[in-house]
Amino acid sequence: xxxxxxxxxxxxxxxxxxxxxSEEKNRALxxxxxxxxxxxxxxxxxxxxxxxxxxxxxMPDVMMDRLRLDADRIAGMARGIREVAELPDPVGxxxxxxxxxxxxVIDKVRVPMGVVAMIYESRPNVTSDAAALALKSGNVCVLRxxxxxxxxxxxxxxxxxxxLRREGLPETFVNMVPDTSRAxxxxxxxxxxxxxxxxxxxxxxxxxxxxEQARVPCIQTGTGICHIYVDAAADLGMALNILDNAKxxxxxxxxxxxxxxxxxxxxPVFLPMLAERLTTARAAAGKPPVELRLDPAAAAIIPGTPxxxxxxxxxxxxxxxxxxxxxxxxEAIAHIAAHSTHHSEAIVTGDAGAAGLFTASVDSAxxxxxxxxxxxxxxEFGLGCEIGISTQKLHARGPMGLEELTSYKYVIxxxxxxx
Amino acid sequence: xxxxxxxxxxxxxxxxxxxxxSEEKNRALxxxxxxxxxxxxxxxxxxxxxxxxxxxxxMPDVMMDRLRLDADRIAGMARGIREVAELPDPVGxxxxxxxxxxxxVIDKVRVPMGVVAMIYESRPNVTSDAAALALKSGNVCVLRxxxxxxxxxxxxxxxxxxxLRREGLPETFVNMVPDTSRAxxxxxxxxxxxxxxxxxxxxxxxxxxxxEQARVPCIQTGTGICHIYVDAAADLGMALNILDNAKxxxxxxxxxxxxxxxxxxxxPVFLPMLAERLTTARAAAGKPPVELRLDPAAAAIIPGTPxxxxxxxxxxxxxxxxxxxxxxxxEAIAHIAAHSTHHSEAIVTGDAGAAGLFTASVDSAxxxxxxxxxxxxxxEFGLGCEIGISTQKLHARGPMGLEELTSYKYVIxxxxxxx
Numbered sequence: 001x002x003x004x005x006x007x008x009x010x011x012x013x014x015x016x017x018x019x020x021x022s023e024e025k026n027r028a029l030x031x032x033x034x035x036x037x038x039x040x041x042x043x044x045x046x047x048x049x050x051x052x053x054x055x056x057x058x059m060p061d062v063m064m065d066r067l068r069l070d071a072d073r074i075a076g077m078a079r080g081i082r083e084v085a086e087l088p089d090p091v092g093x094x095x096x097x098x099x100x101x102x103x104x105v106i107d108k109v110r111v112p113m114g115v116v117a118m119i120y121e122s123r124p125n126v127t128s129d130a131a132a133l134a135l136k137s138g139n140v141c142v143l144r145x146x147x148x149x150x151x152x153x154x155x156x157x158x159x160x161x162x163x164l165r166r167e168g169l170p171e172t173f174v175n176m177v178p179d180t181s182r183a184x185x186x187x188x189x190x191x192x193x194x195x196x197x198x199x200x201x202x203x204x205x206x207x208x209x210x211x212e213q214a215r216v217p218c219i220q221t222g223t224g225i226c227h228i229y230v231d232a233a234a235d236l237g238m239a240l241n242i243l244d245n246a247k248x249x250x251x252x253x254x255x256x257x258x259x260x261x262x263x264x265x266x267x268p269v270f271l272p273m274l275a276e277r278l279t280t281a282r283a284a285a286g287k288p289p290v291e292l293r294l295d296p297a298a299a300a301i302i303p304g305t306p307x308x309x310x311x312x313x314x315x316x317x318x319x320x321x322x323x324x325x326x327x328x329x330x331e332a333i334a335h336i337a338a339h340s341t342h343h344s345e346a347i348v349t350g351d352a353g354a355a356g357l358f359t360a361s362v363d364s365a366x367x368x369x370x371x372x373x374x375x376x377x378x379x380e381f382g383l384g385c386e387i388g389i390s391t392q393k394l395h396a397r398g399p400m401g402l403e404e405l406t407s408y409k410y411v412i413x414x415x416x417x418x419x
Numbered sequence: 420x421x422x423x424x425x426x427x428x429x430x431x432x433x434x435x436x437x438x439x440x441s442e443e444k445n446r447a448l449x450x451x452x453x454x455x456x457x458x459x460x461x462x463x464x465x466x467x468x469x470x471x472x473x474x475x476x477x478m479p480d481v482m483m484d485r486l487r488l489d490a491d492r493i494a495g496m497a498r499g500i501r502e503v504a505e506l507p508d509p510v511g512x513x514x515x516x517x518x519x520x521x522x523x524v525i526d527k528v529r530v531p532m533g534v535v536a537m538i539y540e541s542r543p544n545v546t547s548d549a550a551a552l553a554l555k556s557g558n559v560c561v562l563r564x565x566x567x568x569x570x571x572x573x574x575x576x577x578x579x580x581x582x583l584r585r586e587g588l589p590e591t592f593v594n595m596v597p598d599t600s601r602a603x604x605x606x607x608x609x610x611x612x613x614x615x616x617x618x619x620x621x622x623x624x625x626x627x628x629x630x631e632q633a634r635v636p637c638i639q640t641g642t643g644i645c646h647i648y649v650d651a652a653a654d655l656g657m658a659l660n661i662l663d664n665a666k667x668x669x670x671x672x673x674x675x676x677x678x679x680x681x682x683x684x685x686x687p688v689f690l691p692m693l694a695e696r697l698t699t700a701r702a703a704a705g706k707p708p709v710e711l712r713l714d715p716a717a718a719a720i721i722p723g724t725p726x727x728x729x730x731x732x733x734x735x736x737x738x739x740x741x742x743x744x745x746x747x748x749x750e751a752i753a754h755i756a757a758h759s760t761h762h763s764e765a766i767v768t769g770d771a772g773a774a775g776l777f778t779a780s781v782d783s784a785x786x787x788x789x790x791x792x793x794x795x796x797x798x799e800f801g802l803g804c805e806i807g808i809s810t811q812k813l814h815a816r817g818p819m820g821l822e823e824l825t826s827y828k829y830v831i832x833x834x835x836x837x838x
Contacts, residue, residue: 371833
């Protein structure tokens, strides 16, 4: 099948999935989970072949690890599908009801989007996660994973479709783009009328390509140049713990901090604490030290690399932190407005006025007071799951769960009303 | 100023408007309304010049009427602004609050989009409506009206800005694109990072151009190929009233019906009633009769024009109705799925099963049971106002009021939590 044919089959299946009841969807999810476990050997074999090709192509170790599956990881994927079955069904909920003076009853009812397309990169487990979340929210999915994981993802999708067939449901509820060329991705981006929502998950290049080329509704996700601002009124010990956590607990993720802004009044005390914790102490403990890229005012206080202008506009995803001294909370807010990707930012302060100004003025999906930016996550926000983190303002912002994969329609019941 | 400079000025003003309180916004709206009335002579003079040019260019009478302003219409525009001041402020509302086991308090707070751009056509009153709704929802607007109304719209915007200045507020809260070339519209569509939401209001050509060319978040509005399905179990008198109202009460608007689908069991009785009411009776009353474009089964029952295939895919916006006989509610649903613009559709039936199947299966913004499609309107839906009717599923669907001009952000308050 061509990508176009896959999209047409997906569109044709959308009506049936949209009206499927919660129980049927949950049974389908459990069957998909079981089929996934049952297909373990096929999936591992396909994954070994992917890994061999990747090794031959010189893929770095960290990427190889993302691509690698084993029995535990497949069990984890199946468990993930079963957890999605446990989540409440967002579809059909009446969001609001009004009765008009003319007797019309207007219900705003939650409905699926229809066909949700996802473009993502190497981790094959995204394939089963995305399929499960789409199905639970009543959406037919069209998946386009990374080319390095093509064999693994194909084997996973085959298993999921076998599970659907076993429940007597169309296998076209879960679809995969048959090629991994750029043309295939482009076809998803431009399939007006066939794709109701496109979610790209990946690096800045992929997101930019979607913004530039997509003609279908699209949600920008993920890129996070997150800031921690340490105010004059901060508890400096708390600030240090938050910064350490936000920078070093998992530097490769989008909610990790990339920039620290420090109020000039506390910079002479705080910056030496920061340098000690993130460089000296880490090195002494055998952990990778954080490279500090310092503006001139910070460089006058602690040792580090002089920051180039690009350092305040880079998602390092690594043990690197850009540091700038600011005059006050307003300068911190202005810096964030100029350099942020509108993902997550935090202020550490004991001053309610500074906190209020920061949360009101910073235009990002998640704005924290006295907590780490690492909490920007569907699970941590109580959504139960996550399909991505939106950094745009249209439709959904921040972590996207099942509800964010839905739209609504108005159902109006009357008794012959005319206008 | 160039369009780019206007956009930059708008973006620079967005932060200040986003945090403006409800009272200040309402005072600004009242000042804008007063300034508009005060500038009546200037606006009427500019409008006379627009009208003269339009007449010289051979503009049709119906368009001339849309363009024409008088003292009453200006008073109506000012009244419209004052009514927006009376509406509740959507900004700042806490949509939901959760407290996590770790003590984090996560508020989902309604916030403005930022910069909202609108591209619209000839009616100059849209200029003041859009400016008022944007300001009330905390958004800076960038307006790009039709070129025929450029002088009138400029005079209106000048008056609104004078009102803002009188309140000590930046006039850049309300902006107008300085030229009406296609290049100007294109610059709005592609101003990534400067435009947070683009709303095109106008004909199918404008909407298509935005879908194809926009790189900024955009909402498709307006195009309505609306269907009325008369079921076997319909009260035929009710069906006739609803169809008459939906077709003839205001044929030029997007929620008017364009297609009637009739169950074959009632077609022999209903179609002659329809022909009598929409053609013979109207002609006898001196009203424009409705031209009926009939599929072969309908043509075997009543006189009319044979329908071409395009007639079921055309937004006539005129006294024309396409008519098709269908086997049952499922065929009606399938026809709508293939031909609708996902705006508004209605079923007339006394059968709860047919009504339930129709409302569950028809994938449109507004789905009616026993009522006219003409109710799809912000005012009729209790939103208090309307900036447009979305026919897409991302973000907002159906009539868009003040809330639909907002986004949200998460504000998370902690006491040093790390992950």
